[in-house]
Amino acid sequence: MKLYTALLMIIMAAIAAFAALNWNVFIKPTDLSLGVANVQMPLGLVMLGLCVFVTALFLVFAAFLQASALLEIRRHTRELRASRELADQAEASRLTELRKFLEDELLKQANLNKESHAEGLARINQLEQDLRVFIEQSDNTLAAYIGELDDRLEKTTTPSNDK
Numbered sequence: 001m002k003l004y005t006a007l008l009m010i011i012m013a014a015i016a017a018f019a020a021l022n023w024n025v026f027i028k029p030t031d032l033s034l035g036v037a038n039v040q041m042p043l044g045l046v047m048l049g050l051c052v053f054v055t056a057l058f059l060v061f062a063a064f065l066q067a068s069a070l071l072e073i074r075r076h077t078r079e080l081r082a083s084r085e086l087a088d089q090a091e092a093s094r095l096t097e098l099r100k101f102l103e104d105e106l107l108k109q110a111n112l113n114k115e116s117h118a119e120g121l122a123r124i125n126q127l128e129q130d131l132r133v134f135i136e137q138s139d140n141t142l143a144a145y146i147g148e149l150d151d152r153l154e155k156t157t158t159p160s161n162d163k
Contacts, residue, residue, distance in 0.1 A: 012055070019048055 019026055026044025 015051065019044070 022044070026048060027042045028044070029040050030043045032039050032041050032043060032046065
């Protein structure tokens with residue numbers, strides 16, 4: 001039980017005990033002025049009735065406030081749920097766009113990698129062919145030099161054998 005509720009219950013019990021202890025005085029009739037007329041009524045009973053009326057009015061007002069607060073909380077909860085769903089949908093949309101963007105970029109990178117690989121292989125093949133041509137030319141040149149040296153050697157060794 002909350003502190004305010006307990007305090008209110010203690011005060012109500014004190015008023016009830018006071019009224020019970022002084023019941024004879026509460027029901028004793030007295031002349032009361034209502035402004036336009038005079039009436040003979042028990043003042044304590046009138047005051048006790050007013051106290052009960054104000055308390056009932058206060059309870060109705062408290063119940064009204066609590067009900068309106070609950071309705072406001074429900075409305076805010078629905079708005080919050082709708083906002084959360086909207087944010088989740090937006091986030092899912094952003095994630096889908098990001099996934100598509102990444103897939104496109106990875107595909108571009110794969111294509112660039114294939115092109116680079118193909119260009120590299122073509123260049124290696126060209127260099128290999130150039131190297132073979134160069135080796136063949138070097139082989140031919142070397143063969144020519146060896147042939148020329150062989151001819152010179154034959155010329156130098158042949159005249160001496162002829163003499």
